[in-house]
Amino acid sequence: AQSVTQLDSQVPVFEEAPVELRCNYSSSVSVYLFWYVQYPNQGLQLLLKYLSGSTLVESINGFEAEFNKSQTSFHLRKPSVHISDTAEYFCAVSAVNRDDKIIFGKGTRLHILP
């Protein structure tokens, strides 16, 4: 079985400052990793995902995440945040080529300070 830990429930950061949202996972098998974002009063949307290949994955709006197998982490970063990034971010893991359920972390709420 897999598990996901998002170490911070809330992260305040000033506009245009860098941010890192932390995600650690545990699994005995190979995994797919995802970051989803939930804007206020909306459902979740995929931000980026790691399936295989390059360990650094990027989204179209400037976020990136790096798969670190030795540290079992998949931290999300952005070099300069904007007020529009205010949202809740969820890390998720699922087993490769298996129909086990996807496991979501409890989420990290990103507060952008003016």
Added chain:
Amino acid sequence: KAGVTQTPRYLIKTRGQQVTLSCSPISGHRSVSWYQQTPGQGLQFLFEYFSETQRNKGNFPGRFSGRQFSNSRSEMNVSTLELGDSALYLCASSTDRVLGNEQFFGPGTRLTVL
């Protein structure tokens, strides 16, 4: 393509009643998953259906049930409602999660139990 739709968007019920929520996935998607989202517990997996068969089930009591129809539309039912069932219920569809394909989420049904 139309996105995932959920009906109703808002629902108010009283303890002891039962409720049925509906989810229409994106056309061509055969996998439908249901999640319960609450401020304290985050996103919790309820169950997943694939081609009308329940493929995975979360740790919820038997009061929570679901089904999927031949057109991939899905319903979930909660019987004998309790105050703690108040939550945002999210539905997500995918072509096939096993391959690492993303889930597309609907806007959710907000259930309030009085």
